Amino acid sequence: MPEVLSIALRTVAMAALATLVMLPPGVAAAWLLARRRFRGQVVLETIISLPLVLPPVATGLILLSLLGPRGPLGALLGWFGVDVVFTWRAVVVAMAVMGLPLLVRTARAGFEQVNRRYELIAATLGAGPWRVFFTVSLPLAGRGVLAGAVLGFSRALGEFGATIMLAGALPSTRTIAVAIYTFTETGQEAAATAMLGVSATIAFGALLISNHLATAGHQWRSS
Protein backbone atom coordinates (compact mmCIF):
# COMPACT_ATOMS: atom_id res chain seq x y z
CA MET A 1 0.00 0.00 0.00
CA PRO A 2 2.20 2.85 -1.24
CA GLU A 3 -0.46 5.47 -0.46
CA VAL A 4 -0.63 4.44 3.17
CA LEU A 5 3.16 4.58 3.45
CA SER A 6 3.50 7.97 1.79
CA ILE A 7 0.80 9.39 4.06
CA ALA A 8 2.57 7.95 7.11
CA LEU A 9 5.93 9.34 5.99
CA ARG A 10 4.42 12.74 5.34
CA THR A 11 2.74 12.78 8.74
CA VAL A 12 5.97 11.91 10.57
CA ALA A 13 7.90 14.51 8.57
CA MET A 14 5.30 17.21 9.22
CA ALA A 15 5.13 16.37 12.93
CA ALA A 16 8.94 16.51 13.14
CA LEU A 17 8.96 19.86 11.36
CA ALA A 18 6.20 21.12 13.66
CA THR A 19 8.28 20.05 16.67
CA LEU A 20 11.28 22.00 15.34
CA VAL A 21 9.04 25.01 14.75
CA MET A 22 7.53 24.92 18.25
CA LEU A 23 10.82 24.33 20.09
CA PRO A 24 12.32 27.87 20.07
CA PRO A 25 9.16 29.73 21.13
CA GLY A 26 8.12 26.85 23.36
CA VAL A 27 11.40 26.71 25.28
CA ALA A 28 11.50 30.50 25.53
CA ALA A 29 7.95 30.59 26.90
CA ALA A 30 8.66 27.73 29.29
CA TRP A 31 11.73 29.51 30.66
CA LEU A 32 9.90 32.84 30.95
CA LEU A 33 7.01 31.26 32.80
CA ALA A 34 9.32 29.34 35.12
CA ARG A 35 11.88 32.04 35.89
CA ARG A 36 10.38 35.48 35.39
CA ARG A 37 7.46 37.36 36.87
CA PHE A 38 6.04 39.85 34.45
CA ARG A 39 2.87 41.66 33.49
CA GLY A 40 0.54 39.61 31.36
CA GLN A 41 2.09 36.34 32.50
CA VAL A 42 -1.29 34.78 33.17
CA VAL A 43 -2.51 35.95 29.77
CA LEU A 44 0.48 34.39 27.99
CA GLU A 45 0.03 31.16 29.90
CA THR A 46 -3.66 31.06 29.07
CA ILE A 47 -3.19 31.76 25.37
CA ILE A 48 -0.59 28.99 25.05
CA SER A 49 -2.80 26.52 26.91
CA LEU A 50 -5.95 27.41 24.98
CA PRO A 51 -5.54 24.72 22.29
CA LEU A 52 -5.43 22.15 25.08
CA VAL A 53 -8.95 22.92 26.25
CA LEU A 54 -10.65 24.25 23.13
CA PRO A 55 -12.13 21.69 20.77
CA PRO A 56 -9.48 21.18 18.05
CA VAL A 57 -11.98 22.21 15.38
CA ALA A 58 -12.43 25.54 17.19
CA THR A 59 -8.66 26.03 17.21
CA GLY A 60 -8.70 25.24 13.50
CA LEU A 61 -11.41 27.82 12.99
CA ILE A 62 -9.41 30.49 14.83
CA LEU A 63 -6.30 29.64 12.78
CA LEU A 64 -8.37 29.72 9.60
CA SER A 65 -9.73 33.17 10.36
CA LEU A 66 -6.21 34.42 11.18
CA LEU A 67 -4.30 32.73 8.37
CA GLY A 68 -6.95 32.55 5.64
CA PRO A 69 -6.50 34.91 2.69
CA ARG A 70 -9.06 37.20 4.33
CA GLY A 71 -7.44 37.02 7.76
CA PRO A 72 -4.94 39.61 9.03
CA LEU A 73 -1.93 37.27 9.07
CA GLY A 74 -3.00 35.47 5.92
CA ALA A 75 -3.33 38.73 4.01
CA LEU A 76 0.14 39.81 5.15
CA LEU A 77 1.69 36.49 4.14
CA GLY A 78 -0.23 36.55 0.85
CA TRP A 79 1.35 39.92 0.13
CA PHE A 80 4.71 38.16 0.33
CA GLY A 81 3.40 35.40 -1.93
CA VAL A 82 3.10 32.79 0.81
CA ASP A 83 -0.06 30.68 0.88
CA VAL A 84 -0.91 28.84 4.06
CA VAL A 85 -4.43 27.43 3.79
CA PHE A 86 -4.51 24.04 2.02
CA THR A 87 -0.70 23.71 1.88
CA TRP A 88 1.84 21.70 3.87
CA ARG A 89 2.50 24.87 5.85
CA ALA A 90 -1.04 24.71 7.19
CA VAL A 91 -0.40 21.16 8.42
CA VAL A 92 2.76 22.26 10.23
CA VAL A 93 1.06 25.30 11.78
CA ALA A 94 -1.93 23.30 13.02
CA MET A 95 0.32 20.60 14.48
CA ALA A 96 2.67 23.10 16.12
CA VAL A 97 -0.13 25.09 17.73
CA MET A 98 -1.74 21.94 19.09
CA GLY A 99 1.55 20.50 20.34
CA LEU A 100 2.90 23.70 21.88
CA PRO A 101 0.97 23.62 25.19
CA LEU A 102 2.27 20.14 25.98
CA LEU A 103 5.84 21.18 25.20
CA VAL A 104 5.61 24.37 27.26
CA ARG A 105 4.03 22.71 30.29
CA THR A 106 6.53 19.88 30.42
CA ALA A 107 9.58 22.05 29.68
CA ARG A 108 8.45 24.59 32.25
CA ALA A 109 8.40 21.90 34.92
CA GLY A 110 11.92 21.00 33.79
CA PHE A 111 13.17 24.57 34.23
CA GLU A 112 11.45 24.88 37.60
CA GLN A 113 13.36 21.86 38.87
CA VAL A 114 16.74 23.39 38.04
CA ASN A 115 18.38 24.58 41.24
CA ARG A 116 18.46 28.31 41.00
CA ARG A 117 21.75 28.43 42.86
CA TYR A 118 23.69 27.02 39.89
CA GLU A 119 22.41 29.81 37.67
CA LEU A 120 23.33 32.42 40.27
CA ILE A 121 26.80 30.95 40.72
CA ALA A 122 27.37 31.03 36.98
CA ALA A 123 26.29 34.67 36.96
CA THR A 124 28.66 35.63 39.79
CA LEU A 125 31.47 33.97 37.83
CA GLY A 126 30.79 36.45 35.05
CA ALA A 127 28.50 34.55 32.69
CA GLY A 128 25.91 36.72 30.93
CA PRO A 129 22.24 35.72 30.96
CA TRP A 130 22.44 34.00 27.55
CA ARG A 131 25.48 32.01 28.57
CA VAL A 132 23.82 31.02 31.85
CA PHE A 133 20.78 29.86 29.91
CA PHE A 134 22.63 27.80 27.32
CA THR A 135 25.35 26.33 29.53
CA VAL A 136 23.50 25.85 32.82
CA SER A 137 19.68 26.14 32.70
CA LEU A 138 19.01 24.42 29.38
CA PRO A 139 21.31 21.41 29.92
CA LEU A 140 19.94 20.85 33.42
CA ALA A 141 16.35 21.14 32.17
CA GLY A 142 17.21 19.03 29.13
CA ARG A 143 15.18 16.03 30.14
CA GLY A 144 12.06 18.10 30.68
CA VAL A 145 12.52 19.89 27.37
CA LEU A 146 13.11 16.61 25.57
CA ALA A 147 10.11 14.96 27.19
CA GLY A 148 8.03 17.99 26.21
CA ALA A 149 9.28 17.80 22.64
CA VAL A 150 8.36 14.11 22.41
CA LEU A 151 4.91 14.84 23.87
CA GLY A 152 4.39 17.73 21.46
CA PHE A 153 5.55 15.52 18.58
CA SER A 154 3.13 12.75 19.58
CA ARG A 155 0.27 15.22 19.82
CA ALA A 156 1.21 16.57 16.39
CA LEU A 157 1.19 13.05 14.93
CA GLY A 158 -2.42 12.49 15.88
CA GLU A 159 -3.72 15.99 15.18
CA PHE A 160 -7.02 15.98 13.31
CA GLY A 161 -9.51 18.76 14.03
CA ALA A 162 -7.36 21.79 13.44
CA THR A 163 -5.58 20.16 10.49
CA ILE A 164 -8.71 19.37 8.51
CA MET A 165 -9.98 22.95 8.98
CA LEU A 166 -6.75 24.70 8.02
CA ALA A 167 -5.11 22.24 5.62
CA GLY A 168 -8.14 20.43 4.22
CA ALA A 169 -8.07 16.78 3.26
CA LEU A 170 -6.30 17.22 -0.06
CA PRO A 171 -4.22 14.31 -1.31
CA SER A 172 -1.17 16.55 -0.81
CA THR A 173 -1.96 17.55 2.78
CA ARG A 174 -3.58 14.38 4.08
CA THR A 175 -2.14 13.18 7.39
CA ILE A 176 -2.72 9.83 9.11
CA ALA A 177 -5.63 11.10 11.22
CA VAL A 178 -7.30 12.85 8.27
CA ALA A 179 -6.77 9.81 6.05
CA ILE A 180 -8.42 7.52 8.60
CA TYR A 181 -11.38 9.90 8.65
CA THR A 182 -11.60 9.99 4.85
CA PHE A 183 -11.24 6.22 4.51
CA THR A 184 -13.96 5.43 7.07
CA GLU A 185 -16.12 8.16 5.59
CA THR A 186 -15.98 6.50 2.18
CA GLY A 187 -16.37 2.96 3.46
CA GLN A 188 -12.78 1.93 2.61
CA GLU A 189 -12.41 -0.16 5.74
CA ALA A 190 -9.35 -2.07 4.49
CA ALA A 191 -7.39 1.13 3.84
CA ALA A 192 -8.55 2.56 7.15
CA THR A 193 -7.38 -0.53 9.00
CA ALA A 194 -4.00 -0.44 7.26
CA MET A 195 -3.64 3.22 8.20
CA LEU A 196 -4.61 2.36 11.75
CA GLY A 197 -1.90 -0.31 11.91
CA VAL A 198 0.75 2.10 10.64
CA SER A 199 -0.39 4.76 13.06
CA ALA A 200 -0.30 2.36 16.02
CA THR A 201 3.19 1.22 15.03
CA ILE A 202 4.49 4.79 14.85
CA ALA A 203 2.88 5.71 18.17
CA PHE A 204 4.40 2.59 19.73
CA GLY A 205 7.81 3.58 18.40
CA ALA A 206 7.50 7.15 19.66
CA LEU A 207 6.51 5.97 23.13
CA LEU A 208 9.36 3.46 23.14
CA ILE A 209 11.83 6.23 22.31
CA SER A 210 10.41 8.55 24.94
CA ASN A 211 10.57 5.82 27.59
CA HIS A 212 14.10 5.01 26.53
CA LEU A 213 14.99 8.70 26.84
CA ALA A 214 13.44 8.86 30.29
CA THR A 215 15.39 5.87 31.62
CA ALA A 216 18.61 6.92 29.87
CA GLY A 217 18.31 10.36 31.40
CA HIS A 218 17.69 8.81 34.75
CA GLN A 219 20.83 6.71 34.62
CA TRP A 220 22.82 9.66 33.40
CA ARG A 221 21.60 11.78 36.26
CA SER A 222 22.15 9.27 39.03
CA SER A 223 25.65 8.31 37.88
Place this chain on the structure above:
Amino acid sequence: MVRSISILLAVSVAACAPSGESRGSASDGRPLLVSAAASLTGVLETLTAAYEQDTGTRIELNTAASSALALQIIAGAPVDLFISADLFQMDRVEDEGLLRTQTRVDLFGNQLVIVVPVMPAVPVVPADPAAMLASAATLLQPGFRRIAIGDPDGVPVGVYARSYLESVGLWDLLRERIVPTRNTRAALATVESGAVDAGVVYRTDALSSNGVRMVFEVPVADGPAIAYPAALTRQGSNPAAAERLLAYLQGPAARRVFEQAGFIVPEARP
Protein backbone atom coordinates in the same frame (compact mmCIF):
# COMPACT_ATOMS: atom_id res chain seq x y z
CA MET B 1 20.32 10.13 22.80
CA VAL B 2 20.03 13.76 21.73
CA ARG B 3 21.99 12.88 18.63
CA SER B 4 19.72 9.98 17.75
CA ILE B 5 16.71 12.28 18.00
CA SER B 6 18.28 14.94 15.83
CA ILE B 7 19.22 12.33 13.22
CA LEU B 8 15.62 11.14 13.23
CA LEU B 9 14.41 14.70 12.78
CA ALA B 10 16.90 15.42 10.01
CA VAL B 11 15.88 12.30 8.11
CA SER B 12 12.18 13.01 8.38
CA VAL B 13 12.57 16.63 7.39
CA ALA B 14 14.62 15.58 4.38
CA ALA B 15 11.89 13.11 3.50
CA CYS B 16 9.29 15.84 3.63
CA ALA B 17 11.10 18.21 1.32
CA PRO B 18 10.02 16.80 -2.05
CA SER B 19 6.38 16.62 -1.03
CA GLY B 20 6.56 20.23 0.03
CA GLU B 21 5.65 22.57 -2.77
CA SER B 22 2.64 20.90 -4.33
CA ARG B 23 0.55 24.05 -4.16
CA GLY B 24 2.83 26.91 -5.06
CA SER B 25 1.73 30.50 -4.99
CA ALA B 26 1.83 30.96 -8.75
CA SER B 27 -1.67 30.78 -10.18
CA ASP B 28 -0.71 29.15 -13.46
CA GLY B 29 -0.36 25.38 -13.60
CA ARG B 30 -2.17 25.10 -10.32
CA PRO B 31 -4.43 22.07 -10.11
CA LEU B 32 -8.16 22.65 -9.96
CA LEU B 33 -9.21 22.62 -6.33
CA VAL B 34 -12.53 20.89 -5.75
CA SER B 35 -14.07 20.97 -2.28
CA ALA B 36 -16.66 18.24 -2.01
CA ALA B 37 -18.80 16.69 0.68
CA ALA B 38 -17.08 13.69 2.25
CA SER B 39 -19.97 11.40 1.30
CA LEU B 40 -19.14 11.99 -2.38
CA THR B 41 -15.46 11.03 -2.14
CA GLY B 42 -15.84 7.64 -3.82
CA VAL B 43 -17.77 8.70 -6.92
CA LEU B 44 -15.80 11.91 -7.36
CA GLU B 45 -12.45 10.13 -7.12
CA THR B 46 -13.56 7.84 -9.94
CA LEU B 47 -14.82 10.71 -12.09
CA THR B 48 -11.96 13.13 -11.54
CA ALA B 49 -9.40 10.40 -12.26
CA ALA B 50 -11.12 9.72 -15.59
CA TYR B 51 -11.36 13.44 -16.34
CA GLU B 52 -7.69 13.99 -15.53
CA GLN B 53 -6.74 11.22 -17.92
CA ASP B 54 -8.96 12.51 -20.72
CA THR B 55 -8.12 16.20 -20.50
CA GLY B 56 -4.78 16.45 -18.72
CA THR B 57 -6.35 18.85 -16.21
CA ARG B 58 -4.98 18.21 -12.73
CA ILE B 59 -7.55 18.08 -9.95
CA GLU B 60 -7.15 18.13 -6.19
CA LEU B 61 -10.06 16.87 -4.18
CA ASN B 62 -10.65 18.31 -0.71
CA THR B 63 -13.23 16.25 1.12
CA ALA B 64 -14.76 17.04 4.51
CA ALA B 65 -18.11 17.84 6.08
CA SER B 66 -19.91 20.42 3.92
CA SER B 67 -20.08 22.82 6.87
CA ALA B 68 -16.28 22.78 7.23
CA LEU B 69 -15.85 23.27 3.47
CA ALA B 70 -18.20 26.27 3.54
CA LEU B 71 -16.20 27.83 6.41
CA GLN B 72 -12.95 27.34 4.50
CA ILE B 73 -14.36 29.09 1.45
CA ILE B 74 -15.73 31.94 3.57
CA ALA B 75 -12.24 32.31 5.09
CA GLY B 76 -10.88 32.75 1.58
CA ALA B 77 -9.58 29.31 0.63
CA PRO B 78 -8.75 29.27 -3.11
CA VAL B 79 -11.41 26.70 -4.02
CA ASP B 80 -12.46 26.47 -7.68
CA LEU B 81 -15.53 24.27 -7.39
CA PHE B 82 -17.70 23.58 -4.34
CA ILE B 83 -19.98 20.55 -4.20
CA SER B 84 -22.10 20.52 -1.05
CA ALA B 85 -24.17 17.72 0.44
CA ASP B 86 -26.89 20.15 1.42
CA LEU B 87 -28.47 23.33 0.20
CA PHE B 88 -27.97 25.23 3.43
CA GLN B 89 -24.15 25.21 3.30
CA MET B 90 -24.21 26.34 -0.34
CA ASP B 91 -26.67 29.09 0.64
CA ARG B 92 -24.24 30.31 3.30
CA VAL B 93 -21.45 30.68 0.74
CA GLU B 94 -23.84 32.29 -1.74
CA ASP B 95 -25.08 34.76 0.88
CA GLU B 96 -21.48 35.87 1.40
CA GLY B 97 -21.40 36.72 -2.30
CA LEU B 98 -18.63 34.20 -2.97
CA LEU B 99 -20.21 32.19 -5.79
CA ARG B 100 -19.83 33.03 -9.45
CA THR B 101 -23.29 34.02 -10.54
CA GLN B 102 -25.27 31.66 -12.71
CA THR B 103 -23.00 28.70 -12.07
CA ARG B 104 -24.98 27.10 -9.23
CA VAL B 105 -26.69 23.88 -10.20
CA ASP B 106 -28.18 20.87 -8.41
CA LEU B 107 -26.08 17.94 -9.63
CA PHE B 108 -28.26 15.13 -8.33
CA GLY B 109 -30.51 14.09 -5.51
CA ASN B 110 -30.76 11.35 -2.93
CA GLN B 111 -33.47 9.48 -1.09
CA LEU B 112 -34.00 8.48 2.52
CA VAL B 113 -34.28 4.78 3.33
CA ILE B 114 -34.82 2.78 6.49
CA VAL B 115 -32.21 0.08 7.09
CA VAL B 116 -31.91 -2.72 9.64
CA PRO B 117 -28.88 -4.87 10.53
CA VAL B 118 -28.44 -7.93 8.31
CA MET B 119 -28.36 -10.03 11.44
CA PRO B 120 -30.47 -8.21 14.00
CA ALA B 121 -30.19 -9.13 17.67
CA VAL B 122 -33.96 -9.15 17.88
CA PRO B 123 -35.62 -10.04 14.59
CA VAL B 124 -38.11 -7.24 14.34
CA VAL B 125 -38.89 -7.62 10.67
CA PRO B 126 -39.90 -10.76 8.82
CA ALA B 127 -36.90 -13.02 8.26
CA ASP B 128 -37.59 -13.09 4.54
CA PRO B 129 -34.73 -11.02 3.12
CA ALA B 130 -36.97 -9.51 0.47
CA ALA B 131 -39.64 -8.37 2.93
CA MET B 132 -40.19 -4.64 3.20
CA LEU B 133 -41.95 -2.59 5.84
CA ALA B 134 -45.49 -1.61 4.92
CA SER B 135 -44.77 1.97 5.93
CA ALA B 136 -42.48 4.03 8.11
CA ALA B 137 -45.09 3.67 10.86
CA THR B 138 -43.86 0.09 11.35
CA LEU B 139 -41.01 1.71 13.29
CA LEU B 140 -43.54 2.22 16.10
CA GLN B 141 -43.41 -1.51 16.87
CA PRO B 142 -41.78 -2.03 20.27
CA GLY B 143 -39.03 -4.15 18.67
CA PHE B 144 -37.43 -0.99 17.28
CA ARG B 145 -35.96 0.18 20.55
CA ARG B 146 -33.26 2.39 19.13
CA ILE B 147 -33.17 4.14 15.78
CA ALA B 148 -30.02 5.86 14.47
CA ILE B 149 -30.27 9.02 12.41
CA GLY B 150 -27.86 11.87 11.74
CA ASP B 151 -27.93 14.53 14.43
CA PRO B 152 -31.21 16.32 13.65
CA ASP B 153 -29.71 19.60 14.88
CA GLY B 154 -27.40 20.14 11.96
CA VAL B 155 -26.23 16.97 10.22
CA PRO B 156 -28.05 17.10 6.86
CA VAL B 157 -29.20 13.45 6.82
CA GLY B 158 -30.62 13.91 10.33
CA VAL B 159 -32.35 17.15 9.44
CA TYR B 160 -33.96 15.42 6.46
CA ALA B 161 -34.94 12.39 8.56
CA ARG B 162 -36.61 14.55 11.19
CA SER B 163 -38.42 16.62 8.62
CA TYR B 164 -39.76 13.42 7.00
CA LEU B 165 -40.75 11.80 10.32
CA GLU B 166 -42.46 15.03 11.31
CA SER B 167 -44.36 15.19 8.05
CA VAL B 168 -45.80 11.71 8.61
CA GLY B 169 -46.55 12.44 12.25
CA LEU B 170 -44.03 9.97 13.71
CA TRP B 171 -41.37 12.28 15.13
CA ASP B 172 -42.93 12.92 18.53
CA LEU B 173 -43.77 9.24 18.96
CA LEU B 174 -40.26 8.05 18.07
CA ARG B 175 -38.31 10.85 19.68
CA GLU B 176 -37.25 8.84 22.73
CA ARG B 177 -35.80 6.08 20.58
CA ILE B 178 -33.69 8.30 18.32
CA VAL B 179 -29.90 7.93 18.56
CA PRO B 180 -28.28 10.96 16.92
CA THR B 181 -24.97 10.35 15.10
CA ARG B 182 -22.43 12.75 13.68
CA ASN B 183 -23.07 11.89 10.03
CA THR B 184 -24.73 9.40 7.73
CA ARG B 185 -21.69 7.08 7.73
CA ALA B 186 -21.80 6.91 11.50
CA ALA B 187 -25.52 6.15 11.42
CA LEU B 188 -24.84 3.38 8.93
CA ALA B 189 -21.99 1.95 11.02
CA THR B 190 -24.19 1.97 14.11
CA VAL B 191 -26.82 -0.06 12.29
CA GLU B 192 -24.18 -2.43 10.86
CA SER B 193 -22.87 -3.10 14.34
CA GLY B 194 -26.33 -4.07 15.56
CA ALA B 195 -26.17 -1.46 18.33
CA VAL B 196 -29.47 -0.06 17.06
CA ASP B 197 -32.45 -1.84 15.56
CA ALA B 198 -32.88 0.47 12.59
CA GLY B 199 -31.52 3.59 11.01
CA VAL B 200 -32.53 6.27 8.55
CA VAL B 201 -29.77 6.90 6.01
CA TYR B 202 -29.31 7.86 2.37
CA ARG B 203 -30.07 5.25 -0.26
CA THR B 204 -26.51 5.56 -1.57
CA ASP B 205 -25.11 4.56 1.83
CA ALA B 206 -27.45 1.61 2.15
CA LEU B 207 -26.39 0.38 -1.29
CA SER B 208 -22.70 0.65 -0.36
CA SER B 209 -22.97 -1.60 2.69
CA ASN B 210 -23.23 -5.36 3.05
CA GLY B 211 -24.05 -5.07 6.73
CA VAL B 212 -27.49 -3.54 6.40
CA ARG B 213 -30.73 -4.39 4.66
CA MET B 214 -32.99 -1.77 3.13
CA VAL B 215 -36.53 -2.31 4.42
CA PHE B 216 -38.24 0.89 3.37
CA GLU B 217 -37.63 3.53 0.73
CA VAL B 218 -39.15 6.91 1.47
CA PRO B 219 -40.99 7.83 -1.74
CA VAL B 220 -39.22 10.78 -3.34
CA ALA B 221 -42.50 12.70 -3.50
CA ASP B 222 -43.16 12.25 0.24
CA GLY B 223 -39.66 12.97 1.51
CA PRO B 224 -37.80 16.24 1.77
CA ALA B 225 -36.00 17.41 -1.36
CA ILE B 226 -32.43 16.19 -1.02
CA ALA B 227 -30.14 17.90 -3.49
CA TYR B 228 -26.37 18.21 -3.94
CA PRO B 229 -25.65 21.69 -5.26
CA ALA B 230 -22.42 22.60 -7.05
CA ALA B 231 -21.08 26.02 -7.97
CA LEU B 232 -17.92 27.87 -8.97
CA THR B 233 -16.50 30.17 -6.31
CA ARG B 234 -15.15 33.66 -6.93
CA GLN B 235 -11.76 32.96 -5.42
CA GLY B 236 -10.93 30.07 -7.76
CA SER B 237 -7.89 30.69 -9.93
CA ASN B 238 -9.13 28.97 -13.06
CA PRO B 239 -12.84 29.57 -13.72
CA ALA B 240 -12.73 28.39 -17.33
CA ALA B 241 -11.34 24.98 -16.41
CA ALA B 242 -13.68 24.72 -13.42
CA GLU B 243 -16.63 25.42 -15.69
CA ARG B 244 -15.56 22.63 -18.05
CA LEU B 245 -15.31 20.23 -15.11
CA LEU B 246 -18.74 21.23 -13.86
CA ALA B 247 -20.15 20.62 -17.33
CA TYR B 248 -18.49 17.20 -17.38
CA LEU B 249 -20.09 16.35 -14.02
CA GLN B 250 -23.47 16.99 -15.65
CA GLY B 251 -22.62 14.99 -18.77
CA PRO B 252 -23.71 11.46 -19.67
CA ALA B 253 -20.57 9.66 -18.38
CA ALA B 254 -20.82 11.28 -14.95
CA ARG B 255 -24.57 10.72 -14.80
CA ARG B 256 -24.03 7.00 -15.27
CA VAL B 257 -21.55 6.88 -12.38
CA PHE B 258 -23.86 8.86 -10.10
CA GLU B 259 -26.81 6.67 -11.03
CA GLN B 260 -24.81 3.52 -10.38
CA ALA B 261 -23.97 4.77 -6.90
CA GLY B 262 -27.70 5.18 -6.25
CA PHE B 263 -28.09 8.94 -6.65
CA ILE B 264 -31.16 10.34 -8.31
CA VAL B 265 -30.02 12.10 -11.44
CA PRO B 266 -32.37 14.65 -13.00
CA GLU B 267 -33.43 14.37 -16.63
CA ALA B 268 -30.84 15.68 -19.07
CA ARG B 269 -30.95 19.44 -19.46
CA PRO B 270 -31.48 20.90 -22.92
